[in-house]
Amino acid sequence: MLMKFVRVAPLEDQYGYSLDPQAYLGELPGLKGALPSGAYAFxxxxxxYDFGSTRCVKDLTVAEASLVDEGEELSLTIRLNPNDWKHESGLRIRYTDVRDVRLAVDEGDGTIPRLGSLLLDELLPHPDGFTHEIAFTNGSLFVVAVDLVATWEEGDPS
Structure with missing residues (x-):
């Protein structure tokens, strides 16, 4: 899983990552009609993608995820905890009519949550709706779904 426009790369000989969403931000206005409405709004x-914003996805961490079979469709809900230094609230993403979910986890050192912190993400059109790829410091998540609802939760989401 490699994002098409968003760039996430470890820094050589340094701790950290080079993060660049600019190419994606340049493409995003042209995706308005191709992305489902909830995915595009998110x-x-x-x-x-504003690293100084309290609504930036960077530095969130996964608190929990649940996949529910609702008979005719699957839904996936991911709750992301805020970074205390940056965010005012956590984020809940509910994917509707999920078609594909892939999780890759790197070996962690046990000092941070297994997936680590969210680095950046990218949403692109797909014949079944859209794809959402999320890069974490220790892994990645890839979802194909019909649409999503993203809600910033007020207060402590724990």
Whole structure:
């Protein structure tokens, strides 16, 4: 899983990552009609890729995920905890009519949550709706779904 436009790369000989969403942000206005409405609203929110914003996805951590078979479709809900230094609230993403979910986890050192912190993400059109790829410091998540609802939760989401 490699994002098409968003760049996430470890820094050589340093701790950290080079993160660059600019190519994706340049493409995003042209994706408005191709992305489902909820996915587009989430990706195009002014704070989504603004590293100084309390609504930036960078540095969130996974608290829990649940996949529910609702008979005719699957839904996936992921709850992300805030970074105390940056966010005012956590984020809940509910994917509707999920078609594919892939999780890759690198070996952790036991000092941080297994997936680590969210680095950046990318949402792109797909014949079944859209893809959402999320890069973490120790892994990645890839989802194909019909649409999503993303909600910033007020207060402590724990």
């Amino acid at each position: 990706a195009s929110h002014a704070g989504h």
